[in-house]
Amino acid sequence: MNLPKSEEQLMQILWQKEKAFMxxxxxxxxEPKPKATTIATLLKRLLTKEAIGFTQFGNVRQYYPILKKEDYFSSHFNGMIKNFFDDSIPQFASFFTSNKNMTEEQLLELKRVVEEQIKARKK
Amino acid sequence: MNLPKSEEQLMQILWQKEKAFMxxxxxxxxEPKPKATTIATLLKRLLTKEAIGFTQFGNVRQYYPILKKEDYFSSHFNGMIKNFFDDSIPQFASFFTSNKNMTEEQLLELKRVVEEQIKARKK
DNA sequence: TTTCTTATTCTACATTTGTAGAAGTAACAT
DNA sequence: ATGTTACTTCTACAAATGTAGAATAAGAAA
Structure with missing residues (x-):
């Protein structure tokens, strides 16, 4: 499932809210907020793609995501790793950690997270 | 610079080859390879966007990327981190490392890479 | 040089995406 | 009851994207 920018933006809102009325x-x-009909169009397209669903409340609909954020992110992320790093996680990791935007503090934090995860796997 | 799929695919080829003739x-x-004119159209569009350039050799052109792979990847990646992890690297790291697709071996490898990077920063 | 092949430009066209007006409908406020 | 508001559906349309045929030009092969 690959969504265009505008639809992805709407999904982000739904993922964040979990459930939401118009x-x-x-x-x-x-700001600047899109016109109501624009949002309506996007909702409709997302419904067609079955990325979202809704529950009818009287005459109003409460929308919710069907497509999971984790899955969506993962599939994209994996796609990028595949295309940009020849499917090599270490290659990506290397690029990632040598990123100038990353502070030493964040690196230490990352190390901590990784160690924690390794520990978690062990048991 | 945000390229559509088809153009990005062509860029991947150019990034890999660095220079290439038609x-x-x-x-x-x-396979199935796109028709030559399709590739030509994409090249033309990429030239317009100045994502690539070319050197004329007689009557043939040798194309090369202007847009750097690292930059392109980074901007995308950062965009994703921003949208999906609220701009938090640790949050991403946590998600990344707890990814089921990741083996313990890869985690250890990652840890090694991170430590190396930390060391590199120190000096 | 005649023909074949390859690269390039132009033109074309269906789909997808981004945005929104018009109109209908039902709940709501007065 | 009745105009106002919120939501939905339909329709519309320009721009972007994916793909490629037609025509052309210029080496390459015969």
């Missing part, structure tokens, strides 16, 4: 979605958009 | 590009494509 009104909540509109509120969540940053 | 013929080399065609060869690099996996």
């Amino acid at each position: 009104k909540d979605i509109t509120e969540a958009y940053p | 013929k080399d590009i065609t060869e690099a494509y996996p």
